[in-house]
Amino acid sequence: MNGEIKSKRCSRCKRHLPRGAFAGNRSPSDGLQAYCRECAAEYYRQRQEARGRTARVEVLVTEGHKRCPQCELAKPHSEWERNRTSSDGWASYCRVCRAERNRVSYFKRKYGLSPVELKALVAEQAGVCCICLSALPEHVDHCHETGRVRGVLCFSCNAALGQFKDRPDVMRRAAAYVEGNAWKPTLVAPGVYQLPS
Structure with a gap:
């Protein structure tokens, strides 16, 4: 024009x-x-x-940097993820804060646990896994039928419960096997096995 x-x-x-x-x-x-x-x-x-709210104050940052509203630090663009939909082409939060926000959101959405409730749950367990009593608890364990949170476990114990499909009878047989007890089933009829008592 x-x-x-x-x-x-x-x-x-x-x-x-x-x-x-x-x-x-x-x-x-x-x-x-x-x-x-x-x-x-x-x-x-x-x-x-x-309206009784406070407006965000614009903070000037150097070229090639962006300020994170959560940690309030100006970080280089290498510490940000790309976002085509935003006006500047970068995500709203830096990678570290974004990961933390996603983690908090995940626990709230999936288990109904806030960060304070999760810390309290770990503190009740004395800061260790409920099963092995040695590793750091990092994975929330829950009943797959009811959704009720049972505790916080280490990766190995949580994976083991998953492999045993949360079946106590299988876990008891596994414990007996590890302890050296005979547990082999006896063939009674074709396709019918009797387990030792």
Whole structure:
């Protein structure tokens, strides 16, 4: 468009500013917001304060860095994941904070446990796995039928319960086998086995 206007007047501060000082808006004929970016930010801040909320303060960071709102540190882009849908092309939170947020969300969604409740559960177990009593508990164990949380186990013990399909009879036979007790079934009829008592 050859006759495109190079500047626009902000309807709030009444200054004539270049088009780049205004955010886009498809509704008006010129395709720009009525307020300049500075006035729009100030207006937003005032509206938030009127509602009893606090508006996030913009913090300037160096080129190639982004500030994480959770840990409040400016980190290089190498510590962020890409996100095409965001305005700057990077995720909202750094990798470390995002992983922590996902972990908290997972435990809340799957088991109904908040971080405080999970820490309390581990503390009740004296900070060790309920089964082996030596390894660090990192995996929440639950009943697959009822969904009830039973405790927090180490990876090996949690995997073992999964391999035994949470069947106590199989676990008892496995314990007897490890202890050296004879447990081999006796063939009584074709396809029918009798287990030792």
